[in-house]
Amino acid sequence: MQDIPLQVLPYSVQPDGENFIIGSARSGKFLSVPADVVAILEAFKAGSSPAQVHQDYLRRDGEAPDLDDLIQVLSSHGILSTAATPLPESPLPRGHFDWITPAMGRVLWNRYTLAVMAAIVLAAVVTLWRDPVLLPGWRALYFPRDTAIQLLGLMLLGMASTFVHEMAHLTAARAAGVSCRFSIGNQLWFVVWYTDMSGIWALPRRRRYLPILAGPLIDLVSIALLVLVLAADRQQGWGFAPYTVSLLSALLFVNLLRIVWQCYFFIRTDFYYALSNLFGCKRLLQDTEDWLRNRWARLRGRVEAIDQSGLPAHERRMIPAYAAIWLGGRGIAFSLLLFVQLPLFVSYLFLLWESITAPASAQPVPVTTWLAGLLFSTLLIAGLAMWARQLWPRKGKIDA
Numbered sequence: 001m002q003d004i005p006l007q008v009l010p011y012s013v014q015p016d017g018e019n020f021i022i023g024s025a026r027s028g029k030f031l032s033v034p035a036d037v038v039a040i041l042e043a044f045k046a047g048s049s050p051a052q053v054h055q056d057y058l059r060r061d062g063e064a065p066d067l068d069d070l071i072q073v074l075s076s077h078g079i080l081s082t083a084a085t086p087l088p089e090s091p092l093p094r095g096h097f098d099w100i101t102p103a104m105g106r107v108l109w110n111r112y113t114l115a116v117m118a119a120i121v122l123a124a125v126v127t128l129w130r131d132p133v134l135l136p137g138w139r140a141l142y143f144p145r146d147t148a149i150q151l152l153g154l155m156l157l158g159m160a161s162t163f164v165h166e167m168a169h170l171t172a173a174r175a176a177g178v179s180c181r182f183s184i185g186n187q188l189w190f191v192v193w194y195t196d197m198s199g200i201w202a203l204p205r206r207r208r209y210l211p212i213l214a215g216p217l218i219d220l221v222s223i224a225l226l227v228l229v230l231a232a233d234r235q236q237g238w239g240f241a242p243y244t245v246s247l248l249s250a251l252l253f254v255n256l257l258r259i260v261w262q263c264y265f266f267i268r269t270d271f272y273y274a275l276s277n278l279f280g281c282k283r284l285l286q287d288t289e290d291w292l293r294n295r296w297a298r299l300r301g302r303v304e305a306i307d308q309s310g311l312p313a314h315e316r317r318m319i320p321a322y323a324a325i326w327l328g329g330r331g332i333a334f335s336l337l338l339f340v341q342l343p344l345f346v347s348y349l350f351l352l353w354e355s356i357t358a359p360a361s362a363q364p365v366p367v368t369t370w371l372a373g374l375l376f377s378t379l380l381i382a383g384l385a386m387w388a389r390q391l392w393p394r395k396g397k398i399d400a
């Protein structure tokens, strides 16, 4: 065993079933390891060289683990630095809104604010129970008049409330001292704006729930506040204009849809993360996709491509049930693509074609219609493109 000078960088350790999740907040990468690895890492940190650790193992157990491999994996996760794997010149970009200190985060997220939120939601539930008419149906999104301007207004309001949702995740994570980054990505062909909170793996399991659920919690509180305001208007005669009422109802409905979207457990939504944290499955979605790929290979008489023998028993037990949700959910999502999203997109294309080929004397298409159509089409095309790119070159991605 050749002796490589090692530098141990700051890392976190959290118990996770029989294993431990170790990682570096600096690199944002985490992995699940057995207790042995934690002990080896502690030996390195105490100043032992790989050769010494190797010797100690031989003396104690008569055999030693493959330290070269381990050192390479730990280096790629930013936990160790060696001459062969020096630290990158520029450190990783800092988190967004890092000026929000943990103390500031805790002003927003503490047991008192949570109690106030619970009281608001409870008040809204009682109000809805007494006056169920307040709950909007799909018609809340149906604007027969001034269609384009209303849709555009709703899209912008929707984006604003998405910002509030993501800020909720971020501030709750900051309250626990975790740095986050905002990113744009895709779930299937839906473009999503999400908060990368990999740093919460450094927290004990039960402290991960608030950052994960802070977003949906704020959605729920927004829904409750909208219900209470609409109820006040109806019952106390606040005298809102019909336009205001319809916009508030539409926003309420959009927030309700967002909660429904959270129940899409077959993609990485907040509820998915909360559930996998609850069941202690670190990469349930990835493992299920691997499992399905193996099944598919076996059906065609091929060899199973991915070795899953290393999965803990409790994680393996979850997979078949989750596979059913995965398949059913994708079925629903594909029907949505075929019967709603694509027809809408094609109608916009026709509209575009008609307006280009229309005689000069015809009524021009209002600019708001253009904007609404453009926004919708861009999001769909970008989502489909990101999804397609993900399907083909399968690059090895390591996540905890």
Ligand SMILES: [Zn+2]
Residues within 6 Å of the ligand: 165, 166, 169, 215, 216, 270
């Ligand atoms: Zn969220």
